[in-house]
Amino acid sequence: MKRALPFVIIxxxxxxxxxxxxxxxxxxxxxQASAPKASPSSSLxxxxxxxxxxxxxxxxxxxxxxxxxxxxxxxxxxxxxxxCPPCGLLHPILKTIHNEFGPRVRLIFREFPLVPxxxxxxxxxxxxxxxxxxxxxxxxxxxIYENQIAWHEVFDVRPIFEGYAAKIGLxxxxxxxxxxxxxxxxxxxxxxxRGHALGVKGTPTVFLNGREVPFESLAPDKxxxxxxxxxxxxx
Numbered sequence: 001m002k003r004a005l006p007f008v009i010i011x012x013x014x015x016x017x018x019x020x021x022x023x024x025x026x027x028x029x030x031x032q033a034s035a036p037k038a039s040p041s042s043s044l045x046x047x048x049x050x051x052x053x054x055x056x057x058x059x060x061x062x063x064x065x066x067x068x069x070x071x072x073x074x075x076x077x078x079x080x081x082x083x084c085p086p087c088g089l090l091h092p093i094l095k096t097i098h099n100e101f102g103p104r105v106r107l108i109f110r111e112f113p114l115v116p117x118x119x120x121x122x123x124x125x126x127x128x129x130x131x132x133x134x135x136x137x138x139x140x141x142x143x144i145y146e147n148q149i150a151w152h153e154v155f156d157v158r159p160i161f162e163g164y165a166a167k168i169g170l171x172x173x174x175x176x177x178x179x180x181x182x183x184x185x186x187x188x189x190x191x192x193x194r195g196h197a198l199g200v201k202g203t204p205t206v207f208l209n210g211r212e213v214p215f216e217s218l219a220p221d222k223x224x225x226x227x228x229x230x231x232x233x234x235x
Contacts, residue, residue: 053210060110060194061187065137067098068106073234074209074227076105079112079195081203082124082144083152090204091145093220097227104231109141111191112203120157122188123179127161129187130178131170139168209234 068075078094080087098107111129113121124144131140143164144151151160165175178184198207206213209230217226 054198054207054212055210056194056197058190058194058197061190064108064110065132065141066106066108067138069103070106072104072106074101074105074230075108076213076227077108077110077207079110079191079198079200079203079205081112081114081118081121082128082141083118083121083148084114084203085148087204088145088148090206090218091142093218093223095142096220097223100224101227101231105227110195111188112195112200112205113188113192114203118152120152120154123157123161125188126179126184127164127175129184130175130181131165131168132187133178133181133183134170134174136168136170140164143168 076094076097078090080090094107098105111125113125115122128137128140128144131137140161144161147160147164151157154160161179162172162176165172195205199212204218206218208226213223213226217223
């Protein structure tokens with residue numbers, strides 16, 4: 001037993017080391033919580049953004065899905081997953097912000113489906129992009145988020161999304177063909193590539209004029225304060 005003791009100790013040390021490495025290098029995942037994800041690399045402290053914007057050579061899908069003019073003094077760029085519960089909670093907040101600030105704020109949505117964490121995230125992204133090919137991205141975007149609870153546990157979501165397509169006046173047969181088209185896959189891929197280049201690891205991740213908005217500032221009042229600070233800096 002005494003002869004075996006050193007080997008037992010060495011084995012225990014190796015196991016502990018392996019567990020430590022696994023913990024430090026495990027991939028970040030989107031939390032199943034009632035609030036948007038907090039990013040460990042948040043770069044907008046409190047309500048006074050002072051750090052330099054994050055830049056990337058990856059432009060994402062072009063043209064992006066955007067509400068508001070390209071020259072708006074404040075741009076919110078969201079990387080979202082349609083099946084992500086925190087993204088569903090953020091959706092009405094961003095919609096309210098868009099309505100309140102009007103042309104002073106541009107809202108961009110980027111596809112960032114968390115696969116395989118969310119079984120229907122990719123299908124939902126494809127449905128929104130296919131609707132976009134017929135000029136109805138935001139209508140599909142809103143329906144998918146507003147009915148998230150109704151479809152996210154369904155085995156086959158295709159009939160549901162096809163029903164949404166009919167509801168917003170799409171050519172459903174064209175929609176069904178476009179869902180698996182190369183252009184739809186490419187747009188999702190390019191948005192994901194941009195997100196990874198910017199360090200996005202979970203959803204929702206939101207940038208305001210290139211600076212990442214931290215979890216606590218996605219609350220309506222704090223997000224308004226951040227936007228007003230940007231508008232004040234860029235009248």
